[in-house]
Amino acid sequence: MNSAQTIDLPEAAPLLAPVVLQIQDLRVHFETAGGPVKAVDGVSFQLRERQKLGLVGESGSGKSTVALALMRLIRPPGRIVSGRIDLEGNNLLDLTEERMRRVRLARISLVTQGAMNSLNPVLRVRDQVRDGLKDHDERFSVQEFKVRLDHLLDRVGLSRRVASMFPHELSGGMKQRVCIAIAISLRPKVIIADEPTSALDVLFQRQIMETLRSVQDELGAASILIGHDMGLMAQAVDTVGVMYAGKLVEVGAVRDVFAEPLHPYTQALIGSLPSLERKAQMLPIAGSPPSLLNRPAAAPFAPRCPVALARCALEDPPLREIRPNHWVACHLY
Amino acid sequence: MSSLIEAREVTKRFGGGLLQANASVALDGFSLAIEASPASITAVVGESGSGKTTLGRLLLGLTAPSEGQVLYRGKDTRALSTRERRQFHRDVQAIFQDPYEVFNPFYKVDHVLEVPAIKFGLAPSRKAARKLIEQALSEVGLRPEETLGRHPHQLSGGQRQRIMVARALLMRPKLIVADEPVSMVDASLRATILEMLRRLNQEYGISLVYITHDLTTAYQISQNVIVLYRGSVAEAGDVEKVVKEPAHPYTQLLIGSIPLPDPDRPWQPLMTRAESAEPHGAGCKFAPRCPFADVTDPRCRQVEPPFFKPEPRRVVSCYRLRSSPTVPHQDLTKVLSEPGDLTDSTLGLNPSAAAG
Numbered sequence: 246m247n248s249a250q251t252i253d254l255p256e257a258a259p260l261l262a263p264v265v266l267q268i269q270d271l272r273v274h275f276e277t278a279g280g281p282v283k284a285v286d287g288v289s290f291q292l293r294e295r296q297k298l299g300l301v302g303e304s305g306s307g308k309s310t311v312a313l314a315l316m317r318l319i320r321p322p323g324r325i326v327s328g329r330i331d332l333e334g335n336n337l338l339d340l341t342e343e344r345m346r347r348v349r350l351a352r353i354s355l356v357t358q359g360a361m362n363s364l365n366p367v368l369r370v371r372d373q374v375r376d377g378l379k380d381h382d383e384r385f386s387v388q389e390f391k392v393r394l395d396h397l398l399d400r401v402g403l404s405r406r407v408a409s410m411f412p413h414e415l416s417g418g419m420k421q422r423v424c425i426a427i428a429i430s431l432r433p434k435v436i437i438a439d440e441p442t443s444a445l446d447v448l449f450q451r452q453i454m455e456t457l458r459s460v461q462d463e464l465g466a467a468s469i470l471i472g473h474d475m476g477l478m479a480q481a482v483d484t485v486g487v488m489y490a491g492k493l494v495e496v497g498a499v500r501d502v503f504a505e506p507l508h509p510y511t512q513a514l515i516g517s518l519p520s521l522e523r524k525a526q527m528l529p530i531a532g533s534p535p536s537l538l539n540r541p542a543a544a545p546f547a548p549r550c551p552v553a554l555a556r557c558a559l560e561d562p563p564l565r566e567i568r569p570n571h572w573v574a575c576h577l578y
Numbered sequence: 579m580s581s582l583i584e585a586r587e588v589t590k591r592f593g594g595g596l597l598q599a600n601a602s603v604a605l606d607g608f609s610l611a612i613e614a615s616p617a618s619i620t621a622v623v624g625e626s627g628s629g630k631t632t633l634g635r636l637l638l639g640l641t642a643p644s645e646g647q648v649l650y651r652g653k654d655t656r657a658l659s660t661r662e663r664r665q666f667h668r669d670v671q672a673i674f675q676d677p678y679e680v681f682n683p684f685y686k687v688d689h690v691l692e693v694p695a696i697k698f699g700l701a702p703s704r705k706a707a708r709k710l711i712e713q714a715l716s717e718v719g720l721r722p723e724e725t726l727g728r729h730p731h732q733l734s735g736g737q738r739q740r741i742m743v744a745r746a747l748l749m750r751p752k753l754i755v756a757d758e759p760v761s762m763v764d765a766s767l768r769a770t771i772l773e774m775l776r777r778l779n780q781e782y783g784i785s786l787v788y789i790t791h792d793l794t795t796a797y798q799i800s801q802n803v804i805v806l807y808r809g810s811v812a813e814a815g816d817v818e819k820v821v822k823e824p825a826h827p828y829t830q831l832l833i834g835s836i837p838l839p840d841p842d843r844p845w846q847p848l849m850t851r852a853e854s855a856e857p858h859g860a861g862c863k864f865a866p867r868c869p870f871a872d873v874t875d876p877r878c879r880q881v882e883p884p885f886f887k888p889e890p891r892r893v894v895s896c897y898r899l900r901s902s903p904t905v906p907h908q909d910l911t912k913v914l915s916e917p918g919d920l921t922d923s924t925l926g927l928n929p930s931a932a933a934g
Contacts, residue, residue, distance in 0.1 A: 303764045304735075417626070446625035446791045451835040451845060473764050476837040480845055499841045517769040518839050519798045521821060527769035527798065533734065 262293040271328035286491035299482035307491040354428040358440040361420035418449035490545035497571035507573040580652030581611035588646035604632040606809040621796035624806035671751040675758035681730035714744040815892030891916040
């Protein structure tokens, strides 16, 4: 049973670094009148300390649903149907809601695209940070809190004056930094960033990504960056997982994946990127992603795949290690 | 002959009340003319707050300038007769960022296509209109039978955006102003829509003003690029030159921040100062963030730099190019229509922050 097998993500993070997060055969379904929509359909991977994983895919590929499942924030009609999410040895899916609430932010935290709009408009930055800490029963004197807050603001590259400002006084990039400051305020082991910069300009995008990288290195945490931009992945992560129709179809070190993308979908994703070096036709990926309802046993990308085999219509290929530490779910290999 | 559309020393201010003490300037003394032919693609690039969307709205006649004029075929858009106005709205079409907001959710998508077809008398009968609509949908890669008769929420974002392209096509305009048409869609769809815009330009001779924050797609589809910073032109010219050899520190910063899809070519260190929440004073608007302000010229903090023209078909609003001749702001169009220098000139400013 390959889908239940856990893939050890390769690269950069020293292979001896301890595993902090292990996901096995995660399945998330959304109940609809027509039957279950399998948004996440058997995803497994593990993450070591300091590792930077990128999950990339089109909208509807299930990448954001993975993020929400890891935080246990899937709302009805969605439901985690099966799987394990082991964070530092505890299966998050076994925790009570109250225990899970304490794990969020403290052990695993999430920064989303809309995060900057989730700040409370009538609270100063200082009070928003304090609320998060208090919620987790952190006790501190006024003086201790000030030291802590200053340190957090320094780390995300904000002036200490920002502490007494309201969200509307800040630019989008600055608000996103406040969100990162809150996300790391309890020193989590895993930081998930779901399209944290897609509403921002390239300049802010870069600054936010560099801020995330530096806070992650300082905390020794692992991170998961979710997005659809392969260019950003090349710059920001060390390991990349390509998702298609609720499954991982390719996983490998970012250098390996860019040097030799194995899955036709990964090849198409890279081929659709506009270049800054020469004017060339950008190659769109023909067709659209399959319905996740009543999915046939077939390679999900087959209808759009330029090199599909007869077998692809009959059998869904499992994720297999084709090169050392380079995994792909494709009948071509 | 007068240009199809021309912004003549246009300034747009928002807010500020009677004395305009607190008014924010979205666009500051901007001049540009777009000709109906030859069909061109001009990219307008900038971050949020650069004035790029305001410029688009001015060209579309959706907002009036605070100072200066927007002219349609030589006539102020505020003084057009009913007939001229109708012609203006047919000649100049818009494609916006969010392909959901432009649809009325209560109507079927047919509505956005039928209304212009009938209102502008594109077809003599309903049946003929239907035929035109189906043809336009096919041209953007949509199957009419799967698209017509549906409500907007039943279609994907990409389908909705393609309907807007089909609508623009149906009108056979002279100019399309496309404001961030691909910033909300996936990479693959982005390629599809940009290729369509390019085809509209090449096959149907439609000029395009492509407004974006993404220099990479601007590079791919345009001939000229105008980089806006806080309502002023920082740099403008042949897109090939501007991207390969950016001269304004802001353009250099923008290009240096683009994530290249190559793990072996990481971002180079940025040359900038931290973003500050302080308003800028007199002088160059970019000075508070500029690594070269003060060391370049004392005027950086005193007088807004004029356009310096270091080579044909390029202007740069930066004192680092002060040895080059200056040109008035009104001459932007003239400079952009120059043949351009095909030799590899070196401005001697290309920093490590630039790509490549």
